[in-house]
Amino acid sequence: MAVCDQQDLFTYLLRLGDSGLVLGQRLSEWVGKAPMLEEEMALANMALDLVGQSRMLLSYAALVEGKGRTEDQLAMHRDVHEFTNPLLVEQPNGDFAHSMARQYFYASFAERLFDKLQHSADTQLAGIAAKAVKEFRYHARHAGLWMVRLGDGTEESRDRMIRAIQELWPYTGELFETDELDRRMLEAGIGVDLHVLRKSWREDLDRVLGEAGLPLPADDAWMHSGGRAGRHSEHLGHLLATMQFLPRAYPDAGW
Amino acid sequence: MYTQGLDQSDTRTPGPEEEAQLVQAFQARIDAEEKIEPRDWMPDAYRRTLVRQISQHAHSEIVGMLPEGNWITRAPSLKRKAILLAKVQDEAGHGLYLYSAAETLGTSRQQMVDQLLSGKAKYSSIFNYPTLNWADIGAIGWLVDGAAIMNQIPLCRCSYGPYSRAMVRVCKEESFHQRQGYEIMTVMARGTDAQRRMAQDALERWWWPSLMMFGPSDSDSAHTAQSMRWKIKRFTNDELRQKFVDVTVPQGHFLGLEFPDPELKLDEQTGHWNFGPIDWSEFKQVLEGNGPCNAERMRARQTAHQEGAWVRQALLAHAEKHEDIR
Numbered sequence A: 001m002a003v004c005d006q007q008d009l010f011t012y013l014l015r016l017g018d019s020g021l022v023l024g025q026r027l028s029e030w031v032g033k034a035p036m037l038e039e040e041m042a043l044a045n046m047a048l049d050l051v052g053q054s055r056m057l058l059s060y061a062a063l064v065e066g067k068g069r070t071e072d073q074l075a076m077h078r079d080v081h082e083f084t085n086p087l088l089v090e091q092p093n094g095d096f097a098h099s100m101a102r103q104y105f106y107a108s109f110a111e112r113l114f115d116k117l118q119h120s121a122d123t124q125l126a127g128i129a130a131k132a133v134k135e136f137r138y139h140a141r142h143a144g145l146w147m148v149r150l151g152d153g154t155e156e157s158r159d160r161m162i163r164a165i166q167e168l169w170p171y172t173g174e175l176f177e178t179d180e181l182d183r184r185m186l187e188a189g190i191g192v193d194l195h196v197l198r199k200s201w202r203e204d205l206d207r208v209l210g211e212a213g214l215p216l217p218a219d220d221a222w223m224h225s226g227g228r229a230g231r232h233s234e235h236l237g238h239l240l241a242t243m244q245f246l247p248r249a250y251p252d253a254g255w
Numbered sequence B: 001m002y003t004q005g006l007d008q009s010d011t012r013t014p015g016p017e018e019e020a021q022l023v024q025a026f027q028a029r030i031d032a033e034e035k036i037e038p039r040d041w042m043p044d045a046y047r048r049t050l051v052r053q054i055s056q057h058a059h060s061e062i063v064g065m066l067p068e069g070n071w072i073t074r075a076p077s078l079k080r081k082a083i084l085l086a087k088v089q090d091e092a093g094h095g096l097y098l099y100s101a102a103e104t105l106g107t108s109r110q111q112m113v114d115q116l117l118s119g120k121a122k123y124s125s126i127f128n129y130p131t132l133n134w135a136d137i138g139a140i141g142w143l144v145d146g147a148a149i150m151n152q153i154p155l156c157r158c159s160y161g162p163y164s165r166a167m168v169r170v171c172k173e174e175s176f177h178q179r180q181g182y183e184i185m186t187v188m189a190r191g192t193d194a195q196r197r198m199a200q201d202a203l204e205r206w207w208w209p210s211l212m213m214f215g216p217s218d219s220d221s222a223h224t225a226q227s228m229r230w231k232i233k234r235f236t237n238d239e240l241r242q243k244f245v246d247v248t249v250p251q252g253h254f255l256g257l258e259f260p261d262p263e264l265k266l267d268e269q270t271g272h273w274n275f276g277p278i279d280w281s282e283f284k285q286v287l288e289g290n291g292p293c294n295a296e297r298m299r300a301r302q303t304a305h306q307e308g309a310w311v312r313q314a315l316l317a318h319a320e321k322h323e324d325i326r
């Protein structure tokens, strides 16, 4: 097993932490707006899981970096180009169908990713993964169930779900992109082979869409990319402006 | 999902003599501190009072998510964001238990929600005030959840079983919220000058509305006497308000915060804090819909309901298609 560079590990953890943070922030925008009380609770619960995971990942990243930064300095004092989440999770909530499709796409991926990361050579990451995998399993099941209900509900819900999948599909390719960092982390026994995940991710998607009676998206569709390298959509800046407002406006305050 | 409507357990109408006996037996059970359960006979007025009170309480939990939800996306640290998300999720849970408790009295959640959305049902006026700075989240936990606990702890012994049991669960979480709110206030009051100003400003805006949460003075309260006889209520509005003031004032002073009441003074003889007169005209205005956020809160609930209609329809349609399988 190769020795892992600390800078690599930092970036790797940051990617995972940013993804949870941005998606958690998006889900928390649903509070008070959900279609029913049970979903009010489920959405807040998923947002809470994601924020909780990202706290663990970002604190660990800060520790690995060794520059005395904290989870909050990483979350609140970085600009758009320094965020490394995939574009999918920063996409606006849209309607409930959009939010559920986005949640299913990401959670079904993350469930598989963290399942493998439980066996990472980095024991701290493995510990975080063991907790996260259970949460993502629930998120994927919950959101997948909604894809079935909406796809197989009324004409309107079916149309909305079809549109949501069409619009979000081009953001799913980035989840499985493998760059040099991923390769080095895989070699060091810390990271995961994303190609392997893709097959079972796609199988589960086909099962869900089959149950929902929804058309299957094409594997060779055009895919957006760039989030992990810090090239984001216009949406992320607004999300950060809201999220970071207080610590930026009062940088000398503790909360 | 909403239940469609529930059958009442007792549809038979007793004659006047029988009714008098039933009322007497009912009151005897209450006097003996027995719990009334959903299938037991109860006077219509008792049922109506409970449905009104429990559904108002449930609506308050739901509308109460809005002023706090206003700060979730702007919580100043990830820890605070997580705590606030968990709190707001608890409040949604309280809404659920309470709607369920009210449903045992024969009114469906759908009916209660419709009454809220049409403006027929009330919710606690406190949530018609805005959250303008982060310390408001502290003030809500400390004062609003704090006042709610004062009101709700006696309800754990309420004569109606399902309500009293729901309250036991709710109260545990509310006292947690109260401590978290006070902790935010502590950090703010001991923070930078700007944070201290936010804390003071929040206390000034939330103090009087919190005192109004206990309702009108006993002499002006329409429901107090009967509710006390039925053991739905255990203490009067004024008793609970005084208890709240006595507990809360030293907590505020401990943080070096000033209460917006020049008449606030410790009565050495009784040990109670005397406070100035409450502006009941403000209370009435907010109750009548003229508070700073009444219209906004209602619009937010109505919009969520309307925009969620297609989801609920889809859920029903899907369930109906698969009924044969189940």
Ligand SMILES: [Fe+2]
Pocket: B061, B090, B091, B094, B170, B174
């Ligand atoms: Fe509550």
Ligand SMILES: [Fe+2]
Pocket: B091, B145, B173, B174, B177
């Ligand atoms: Fe609460």
